[in-house]
Amino acid sequence: MNTTPTATLARGDGIGPEITDAVLEILDAAGADIQFDEIQIGESQFLAGHKSGISPDTWPTIRKNPIFLKAPITTPLGGGYKSLNVTIRKTLNLFANVRPSKSYSPFVPCAFPEMNLVIVRENEEDLYAGIEHQQTEEVTQVLKLITRPGCERIVRYAFEYARAHGRERVTCMTKNNIMKHTDGLFSQVFQEIAQEYPDLGSDHQIIDIGSARLAASPQDFDVIVTLNLYGDILSDIASQISGSVGLAGSANVGEHVSMFEAVHGSAPDIAGEDIANPSGLLAGAVQMLAHLGQLEVAERIENAWLSTLEQGIHTADVFDASRSAERVGTKGFAKAVSERMGERPGTLAPASYEGAKLDVSSVAHAPRKNDKVLEGVDVFLDWSDGDRAPNDLGSGLVAAGDAWKLKMITNRGVKVWPNGMPETFCTDHWRCRFLPSSGEVTNADIVDLLGRLGAAGFDVIKTENLYRFGDRRGYSLGQGE
Numbered sequence: 001m002n003t004t005p006t007a008t009l010a011r012g013d014g015i016g017p018e019i020t021d022a023v024l025e026i027l028d029a030a031g032a033d034i035q036f037d038e039i040q041i042g043e044s045q046f047l048a049g050h051k052s053g054i055s056p057d058t059w060p061t062i063r064k065n066p067i068f069l070k071a072p073i074t075t076p077l078g079g080g081y082k083s084l085n086v087t088i089r090k091t092l093n094l095f096a097n098v099r100p101s102k103s104y105s106p107f108v109p110c111a112f113p114e115m116n117l118v119i120v121r122e123n124e125e126d127l128y129a130g131i132e133h134q135q136t137e138e139v140t141q142v143l144k145l146i147t148r149p150g151c152e153r154i155v156r157y158a159f160e161y162a163r164a165h166g167r168e169r170v171t172c173m174t175k176n177n178i179m180k181h182t183d184g185l186f187s188q189v190f191q192e193i194a195q196e197y198p199d200l201g202s203d204h205q206i207i208d209i210g211s212a213r214l215a216a217s218p219q220d221f222d223v224i225v226t227l228n229l230y231g232d233i234l235s236d237i238a239s240q241i242s243g244s245v246g247l248a249g250s251a252n253v254g255e256h257v258s259m260f261e262a263v264h265g266s267a268p269d270i271a272g273e274d275i276a277n278p279s280g281l282l283a284g285a286v287q288m289l290a291h292l293g294q295l296e297v298a299e300r301i302e303n304a305w306l307s308t309l310e311q312g313i314h315t316a317d318v319f320d321a322s323r324s325a326e327r328v329g330t331k332g333f334a335k336a337v338s339e340r341m342g343e344r345p346g347t348l349a350p351a352s353y354e355g356a357k358l359d360v361s362s363v364a365h366a367p368r369k370n371d372k373v374l375e376g377v378d379v380f381l382d383w384s385d386g387d388r389a390p391n392d393l394g395s396g397l398v399a400a401g402d403a404w405k406l407k408m409i410t411n412r413g414v415k416v417w418p419n420g421m422p423e424t425f426c427t428d429h430w431r432c433r434f435l436p437s438s439g440e441v442t443n444a445d446i447v448d449l450l451g452r453l454g455a456a457g458f459d460v461i462k463t464e465n466l467y468r469f470g471d472r473r474g475y476s477l478g479q480g481e
């Protein structure tokens with residue numbers, strides 16, 4: 001029986017095909033046990049009218065194979081095309097983006113020679129859900145959705161990854177001092193799960209000071225786990241200061257399918273010239289082999305690659321006459337790495353993937369019971385009557401609310417009624433918190449309140465129910481409440 005794993009392969013656009021050839025040659029020379037199912041995605045598919053760069057009949061191949069090696073693709077400008085990467089990530093539930101950032105100093109210049117960290121970024125939630133609205137003339141919003149299952153899965157993955165890869169510490173970065181419910185949930189879950197990994201160090205840093213420290217002393221970090229947007233920004237900072245953006249690979253890990261790629265794009269400016277550096281895609285392929293459990297092959301390739309780099313055999317992007325020995329093209333580089341299989345670097349730390357196979361199914365989340373109680377409702381209004389005086393709005397709402405008690409009104413989160421400050425700037429977007437005067441409240445009571453407000457001439461633009469979960473309030477207080 002053929003037990004060789006099958007990976008989906010996309011050769012991509014621009015320099016994609018030539019760096020793919022180089023990587024396949026190196027995998028072959030290393031004895032990687034893998035076969036490929038090739039698909040067409042990217043520019044040709046965008047231009048054929050598929051808005052996400054992929055045709056519907058390609059999905060079964062991607063879904064069938066647990067591994068996907070993807071060369072960079074070109075997104076044509078204009079035309080309302082959607083990001084293929086985001087589409088693949090979300091469709092296939094690729095919840096973790098794993099980006100190692102490492103210094104190869106002195107062979108690639110880097111101000112932080114000791115830097116060697118991995119960013120584990122939540123890949124599906126946060127502000128990237130793309131749920132945005134304009135609600136009034138003056139106000140727009142985006143919904144930041146953070147889920148407990150999402151947090152549990154990514155945080156557990158970060159700890160499992162750290163353990164499997166012989167790392168010592170996991171640092172969580174959030175803004176939980178401001179976003180107590182969303183970022184607060186992420187950091188809370190981090191604290192809970194950290195208890196299960198006493199063999200690993202753990203700490204939490206506020207994202208602003210944490211990213212400043214990352215930029216100033218990246219060597220102090222090991223594994224960082226964070227939310228989608230922060231992770232996006234942090235991983236670019238880390239890649240940039242490592243001096244080797246062009247050499248970095250990235251993994252998008254899911255329970256059923258995982259996708260591996262280079263961090264860089266399709267570089268159409270140098271396509272077809274045999275000068276592109278295949279190292280980024282090769283780094284993605286090495287992550288792929290480790291993920292498949294072919295740890296010795298992963299190690300052999302990375303060590304041959306490190307030896308090539310150390311011996312000064314460099315593609316144009318890394319070549320510097322003062323420290324390089326030989327300038328090679330894409331094909332020449334692939335040949336040089338292939339010829340060095342079995343060699344280990346002399347100066348740079350050799351790669352070690354011992355024990356690095358990671359069981360993604362073990363990072364699933366625990367189901368929770370639902371114990372929520374409805375306590376009231378925040379009604380959002382578009383209102384700009386007269387001088388926009390909060391007291392005028394308050395008295396109008398108190399009159400219309402009937403059995404409901406108006407608890408407060410905020411504008412951009414700041415309490416402006418009752419007892420607001422005249423200095424507070426008010427837009428046309430008001431959040432009005434209603435609580436029942438007595439007894440329990442139901443959704444039907446909220447519908448009744450909305451009808452009453454509509455009849456009194458108020459323009460309701462949305463509502464948010466206020467829930468208590470056990471002994472925990474599930475909503476924030478207004479600033480100044």
Ligand code: NAD
Binds near residue numbers: 076263275278
């Ligand atoms: P890019 O990363 O393709 O190129 C930026 C610069 O780096 C260029 O000067 C390029 O020549 C150089 N470069 C990139 N990779 C190189 C390599 N391997 N060897 C040597 N030099 C290299 O970024 P861009 O120009 O902003 O984007 C070009 C296209 O790639 C766009 O269509 C973009 O949408 C796409 N893109 C795709 C991905 C992906 O598929 N994952 C990621 C980023 C950008």
